[in-house]
Amino acid sequence: MxxxxxxxxxxxxxxxxxxxxxxxxxxxxxxxxxxxxxxxxxxxxxxxxxxxxxxxxxxxxxxxxxxxxxxxxxxxxxxxxxxxxxxxxxxxxxxxxxxxxxxxxxxxxxxxxxxxxxxxxxxxxxxxxxxxxxxxxxxxxxxxxxxxxxxxxxxxxxxxxxxxxxxxxLYAYRIEQSLFDFRKVEILARHLQKKKPALTARPVAMASFGEDLQTVKEIYNQAWSENWGFVPITDAEIDLLANRLKPLIVPGLCLFAHWGEKPVGFSLTLPDYNIALKRLNGRAGLLGKIRFYFLARNIRSCRVMLLGVTRTFRRRGVEAMLLLETVRHALSLGYNCAECSWILEDNELIRRTIESLGGQRYKTYRIYSMDI
Known part of the structure; x- marks a missing residue:
């Protein structure tokens, strides 16, 4: 050329x-x-x-x-x-x-x-x-x-x-309210509560956000350390991400899992703010911010973007409980669909859990490689 x-x-x-x-x-x-x-x-x-x-x-x-x-x-x-x-x-x-x-x-x-x-x-x-x-x-x-x-x-x-x-x-799953089995979720929730009474979930405490952020730091790198392509996130990186996302967090959609008093996992779900961002065309001035927050009030879809459990507490119902509570909170807040992404193709535990809640795989993303 x-x-x-x-x-x-x-x-x-x-x-x-x-x-x-x-x-x-x-x-x-x-x-x-x-x-x-x-x-x-x-x-x-x-x-x-x-x-x-x-x-x-x-x-x-x-x-x-x-x-x-x-x-x-x-x-x-x-x-x-x-x-x-x-x-x-x-x-x-x-x-x-x-x-x-x-x-x-x-x-x-x-x-x-x-x-x-x-x-x-x-x-x-x-x-x-x-x-x-x-x-x-x-x-x-x-x-x-x-x-x-x-x-x-x-x-x-x-x-x-x-x-x-x-x-x-990497897969993205979609959970639609119309396909959601409410009865099954309630049965699963009661079963988990009865079988594992020490396992509880709580929303992020915005009044003590710094303390909860420290808990995230302690869980994150351990929870994701065995994932393919894992790169540890530094304190400075997670602080930057937290500062960016804090104004966007809906407390009921950011959850911590506790086994007794011990934090063992967390999940972060955010409204699909792309619905509002699409109207800004890349501009973030004062008028853009006002328009963004006005548009964001009417968003009814969300993305489950992080869900991690510390190594010793995996396969003990923590993942299912976090997803169950996230879906219940989302429905109570008026959301009618959610994307769960991204999920590694070989993460059978999370994939099965999402599918059991009616989630359907609808997008695939690929990481490529080559010797050089």
Whole structure:
């Protein structure tokens, strides 16, 4: 392809162009949800706590001066340490449908990683499994839930033509009120309460949010440590996430599980704020915030985005209890459907629990890998 050039986005102008490029890809797509520009810039800023343990380069592809694609190459030292693997990531991938654009971008990321000693590449990670990751393979005719990725159907073939292969699939489940078995849920809840009286759930205490956040920190890295692709989240990263999400939390949808007095798990469910974000078109000024909170009042769908149980208390009913209580609280608050995402394809325990509540798998996301 003549005139195709890939260069690193170094200065502020290029970083803004990097962030704004998806608006060109999805101009005619009614399902894409524009992210907030401010948050996207923060996510690729060296000041973000992720880059205290990671290096990254952000690249833009131009065809005769016009931006036609973007990609990031990422080396997370925490991932390398935990997995003892010289593996780098690619992420933030977006491109027009010409295959050679994707090949040029992926080759640039591959070379950048290889030059720095990496032996394999996985992705998309934007920038890790603690944030948006995976490539959407189906369900293109619905908008993504809050903090979930979206992409055109042609991305998969472009990645596969480059030589990337499946590493893992991630699933999204949907629970509809119309398919929900209320009687079964009540029977399960009573059975759990009778069989395991020490097991209880409580909502987050917003008045002592700092104390509950400390409990989350203690549970999170232990609960997810055995998951494929796990990367520990640092205190600084979880503090940043908490500050972002605290104003968005509905207390009855953020739950802690206790065995007696001991906290053994937690779940976080948020309204699907993408329904409101879609109307802002990436703008978060004063008027945008007012409009967001006005629109958010009428949201009736939600996303179960985190559910973790400490290792010694797994398979003892904690997972089921958290899901049961989440669904009961959501229904009492007027929500009529929920997405549970993402779920690793080999997480049979959580998948069976969701399916027992009437959940149906409706989207698949794929993490790709290749030797470099």
């Amino acid at each position: 003549s005139g195709l050039v890939v260069h690193e986005a170094v200065d502020k102008r290029d970083r803004l162009l990097f962030v704004r490029f998806p608006w060109s890809v999805y101009r005619e797509n009614p399902y894409w949800v524009p992210p907030l520009v401010r948050e996207c810039l923060a996510k690729i800023s060296s000041a973000h706590p992720f880059y205290a343990h990671a290096d990254a380069a952000f690249f833009i592809a131009r065809q005769e001066g016009r931006i036609v694609g973007r990609i990031a190459a990422i080396i997370d030292q925490n991932y390398i340490r935990i997995h003892n693997s010289k593996t780098g990531f690619f992420g933030f991938f977006e491109a027009f449908s010409e295959p050679r654009i994707a090949s040029a971008l992926l080759e640039t990321a591959r070379c950048w990683l290889k030059e720095r000693g990496m032996e394999s590449m996985i992705g998309p990670m934007s920038p890790s499994t603690n944030d948006e990751c995976g490539l959407l393979l189906d369900g293109f005719d619905t908008s993504p839930c809050f903090m979930m990725p979206y992409n055109p159907p042609y991305y998969a073939s472009m990645l596969e033509n480059f030589g990337l292969c499946k590493a893992r699939d």
